[in-house]
Amino acid sequence: MTISKVRKEEQLNLESLTWGDLTWVNIEGPTERETEYLAQNYPFHPLDLDDCLSRIQRPKIDEYKDYLFLVFHFPVFNKEARVTAPSQLSVFIGEKYLITLHKGELKPLVKLFRECQIDEESRQENFSQGSGYLLYRIIDRLVDYCLPILNKIGDNIEAVEDNIFSDRRRGTVKGISILRRDVISFRRIIWPMRAVIGSLEPKIRHFTKMDMAVYFGDMVDHVDKIWDGLDEYKEVIEGLNDTYDSLATNRTNEVMRLLTVIATILLPITVVASIYGMNITTLPFLHSDYSLLFVLLIMLVIIGGMLYFFRRQHLI
Amino acid sequence: MTISKVRKEEQLNLESLTWGDLTWVNIEGPTERETEYLAQNYPFHPLDLDDCLSRIQRPKIDEYKDYLFLVFHFPVFNKEARVTAPSQLSVFIGEKYLITLHKGELKPLVKLFRECQIDEESRQENFSQGSGYLLYRIIDRLVDYCLPILNKIGDNIEAVEDNIFSDRRRGTVKGISILRRDVISFRRIIWPMRAVIGSLEPKIRHFTKMDMAVYFGDMVDHVDKIWDGLDEYKEVIEGLNDTYDSLATNRTNEVMRLLTVIATILLPITVVASIYGMNITTLPFLHSDYSLLFVLLIMLVIIGGMLYFFRRQHLI
Amino acid sequence: MTISKVRKEEQLNLESLTWGDLTWVNIEGPTERETEYLAQNYPFHPLDLDDCLSRIQRPKIDEYKDYLFLVFHFPVFNKEARVTAPSQLSVFIGEKYLITLHKGELKPLVKLFRECQIDEESRQENFSQGSGYLLYRIIDRLVDYCLPILNKIGDNIEAVEDNIFSDRRRGTVKGISILRRDVISFRRIIWPMRAVIGSLEPKIRHFTKMDMAVYFGDMVDHVDKIWDGLDEYKEVIEGLNDTYDSLATNRTNEVMRLLTVIATILLPITVVASIYGMNITTLPFLHSDYSLLFVLLIMLVIIGGMLYFFRRQHLI
Amino acid sequence: MTISKVRKEEQLNLESLTWGDLTWVNIEGPTERETEYLAQNYPFHPLDLDDCLSRIQRPKIDEYKDYLFLVFHFPVFNKEARVTAPSQLSVFIGEKYLITLHKGELKPLVKLFRECQIDEESRQENFSQGSGYLLYRIIDRLVDYCLPILNKIGDNIEAVEDNIFSDRRRGTVKGISILRRDVISFRRIIWPMRAVIGSLEPKIRHFTKMDMAVYFGDMVDHVDKIWDGLDEYKEVIEGLNDTYDSLATNRTNEVMRLLTVIATILLPITVVASIYGMNITTLPFLHSDYSLLFVLLIMLVIIGGMLYFFRRQHLI
């Protein structure tokens, strides 16, 4: 009695899967052609269809009598720009359909669709509890996918931290700056997502056949955990920046001190030598046999006196 | 049956457009003459008319029995001062009229008025759903107009960021300072606007013929998106400032280190040479054939010893 | 039928004005004698009379059955200390009287009292709508009086900003510090005032003959506008401080670099010259006719080599 | 009919005062012996008695059917450690008794108890309105006692501020650091106290014979005033720190500049003199009568050229 269909509209970037009376339509890289197709086949509000294509959306839930329109932003790490950027997922959910529109960057979503295409069993598992449960399965996978990105940042922070206290300092400032930027972007993605996922469960209730409060509660916990992690990372990075600056000031100090010591030791020698290099014949001891010893003694006395004085003043 | 009139009061900075029973009165650069005209023809509160001329208003909604008085501030980029400044739009909205007062800096508003003047079709599109819908059309355009200004700031931030990590550093501090100031001004404009636009829909409900909750919800999303962007930019700019300072401290360090290396290498040579320049005849090896070699050897030993010592202390 | 009296109690710092059945008692520089007088003639709570003299009050509204006791703090710019300080205004308001106690620093209040003393018409305008309206007139003037003080700060900020990017840097740090302190004080004055003025209207309702919601709403807007301005100034000043520090670090850098270049050019010459100044006769080319050229060549080669090396390392 | 007793339990750190049917038991330096005595004579919860001795309490109000248990922390300036530390006051208040437990550091409380011991009149004044009023008298005195501590901090801030802009800079950093720490501690004491004192009045209502809303309102105002002052001091101190750092950077700049000027003037002279000190006989003008003038001219030209160049580059 379970009817299962895999259909692909060749002319549109659109694939659909049906099990029982529930159809999942997956649109990768939606264009105006796809939204027109949806406008003709579903009772969707034109503003929502515009939102699927627009780049300036925020995560949100729009409720209508027969369906919900949801916009999510999930973090995707862009390897080239080395930055975490938001990738939009637009969802229309009705009693008998679930339509997902995205750019194909969300790996876990694409993989889940493939699994359901290939594997009858997994199709049954995901589709049998109604469209709300299927949505939960998708969002849950995408939320879990944030964790490795978060851990990556954590690893990078530790690497930078090690660098700071070691002698490998080249590139540390850039490293901190990139990390900071990354955490800022990531936080901007998660922040509005928390509100949307937190208020999802009651709105999705009549699209599912079982009580999903526990499941959604668990998902909210995961999002909050990610948020907490990002908050901690933000503070840690600010701390690292301060630490780096303190260490740099310290090093300037050390080098200054070194320069001063060199000057304190070498300049007096030069001075005395210069004086004895003058073409003046009345310099004391100039023609004595011990003139060299005498000169060296003067030098040592001056250097010793200066070093003693500066040490006492805690200047060196 | 649709009566459409375009009227221009020659003696006043006032143009009006009528379609059906709805009139849009647009006043560019209002003066006391225009507010007196309004006072005579409409039942407006004197305080509100004062507010249209005063420069110290905040965005707000004042409700009266027959009409609403609204004050909006939209960002306008002042090219000469290179800063984003607020431009005030005052609106009176009643069942059969919409009166807009502004300084003519709000391009999208001026353009929309022109369109409706020239084009019958666009007049019908904007006027047919009541004064509330017309207001929505105006505000929506003005909100969307904020996005290119925001993106401009984003581009400037990226330019400054590139400068920081390249060698083109001249002017970077000034660039960061101007960006920071710009974002502060922009935020001050958007912040009170959010509250006004967020509470607009229920108050405007009886001036429109259709349910506009979705439309206003969409507009609120756009304003929130702008706010989010500004918030992110604020954090990014603060981060850039820190990064710049860290890099500057770094460079000071490098230069200090270089100076110290130069001093470490050259001063000992000078010292030894000065000593052998003294008019003292008892210097060792002075008259030997290998005196030069001997002196050079002393120099090399001293320099080598110092470099080795400082390297071991991680000072250079 | 309108009875108007101007009375001055010679022995007390107390003047009173009556129009119709409303009396405004103005006490400049209240002492215990004045509060005793009030205690004898009015049903005021002893704590409130103490508060009129005490220096440690906060803005507040105390409600009693027959009267309200209000404490306001308004900013007054102290020219000698060059700082904005709070000046207290205590108000007792009953149905037929309004009593103001202050130190005489609040110019707009003093001026309004004088106007009402001299001018029958202005007395009628201010007194005819009940004690609540008279209070509104006073507070409104005092709130508006904050704006020039705020603008003064804005002008000072711009002056400091110009200084920072020009070469006139002497005194800039002190200027920023004074501005910062001024904005902090100003904010501390406005912050509690917002709450008091925001909740004033409903409490004052039965002391006035007309609906004053719009008037008080307008006044609240002005206070909020002042607050917004101070908030913006606070952020701008913090930004200026950061900018100043970055520029100072930059200048240190430039000077360091200059010193390094000088050292790089002059020290090698000295070194070579010192070597050829040694009393050693085996130096190469010492007795040649081209010895000078040879020595200059060595100097140029060393300087050129060092400059080339440092330039390649982006150190200079 | 007013019965007044002064009793002191010799074996316990416990003194009690009775007037009418109200007894004030004052315990200085409570130990387990005192809490056992209370456990035997009063219906107190064991946890509360533990809390009187424990060091890790927070200000709080615990309500029971017959009594309230209150914990307050008041700031006490520790002269030795030069820091403001919290001193705990535990209070049990019932209809006919008020029990205060503290370490004897709270001067105003100790003094009030002494006054009531000695002076019949002051006993009547404090005891006649019930235990709630007596508590109000105690807390009010303790709150007022915070003001001189606050003013002390204000004076210290001004002293540090004067130091910063004068030449007396030794110890300024330590001064700022101690002030900052002091304000942090003070804020930590006042913060939870605000909540407790703010919610005290309704809970204490049935222990007093008169309406005390005005009195408690006044006390809350005082606590808020203290909090406002601390908030302002916190911001001022942070500003002072920034100002100090800017000035220090400035001074480094000035010194660097001086060093560069010295180097620019003196090094060229040395260079030229070194060259003419070489044992090379082909130097120009060496044997001329005007050789000295010629050499001095070269020196002046080099110095002048360098100064002119650096001045034009705004480097000096």
Place this chain on the structure above:
Amino acid sequence: MTISKVRKEEQLNLESLTWGDLTWVNIEGPTERETEYLAQNYPFHPLDLDDCLSRIQRPKIDEYKDYLFLVFHFPVFNKEARVTAPSQLSVFIGEKYLITLHKGELKPLVKLFRECQIDEESRQENFSQGSGYLLYRIIDRLVDYCLPILNKIGDNIEAVEDNIFSDRRRGTVKGISILRRDVISFRRIIWPMRAVIGSLEPKIRHFTKMDMAVYFGDMVDHVDKIWDGLDEYKEVIEGLNDTYDSLATNRTNEVMRLLTVIATILLPITVVASIYGMNITTLPFLHSDYSLLFVLLIMLVIIGGMLYFFRRQHLI
């Protein structure tokens, strides 16, 4: 009639204790085998059993009809990594059982279990009031265990503070950085715990035989006290960082000043000596008997003049 059993399932990391009708099952280091055992014997939700093993949980309370599932995170100081890390405690509480799952790092919990195993009396004390009371006893001990960790941080802060103002500065930056990191982690552990413990009492009410409001109120106070302490430490550490930086800048200043003084004194001597070292015979006083005195006089005059000038300019 009290039946008490101590049972240990050899094949599972599971120990259980029974007194009366209440059983405490303690699982150290839970694996899938233990959760399978629980799934077979108790009506627990599969998601909860997963959460016991997962590492990415947040503290939370999940309510079910027959039981509560609680997740707590307590701070454990990891001596090797020198950092405070969260250790998870999962609890299932039903009317007749309390199941605790943890990694064995929570000393006070392990100790309490041992005590109850060994000592009949302590078993009675902890078990006789129902599972809710037993849970309270466990959590209370774990909360109290946070205090020594907090005090440890306080001691470390004081040690770092002493270092800053003494001359022992090596390692201070690292010390501040580690402290900051530690406080950040600790705060991240306590923050969500506050919410969970604050809402625990009403939910646990039907698992206990006595009114526990006072007990839980006391525990919440302790958690809040810890939070306050961490907040204060956070501010203190930030202050220490600023102080350290100011002192470092100060020291750079002092060293710079010293270098300048050395240069000011020694360079003029060198210059004059170099001039008199030139092979020019027309130098004044060169062949006089007082030539040396003359030269020394010139040197002293130049040095004195420079020192006087710089002192007047407040540069040295």
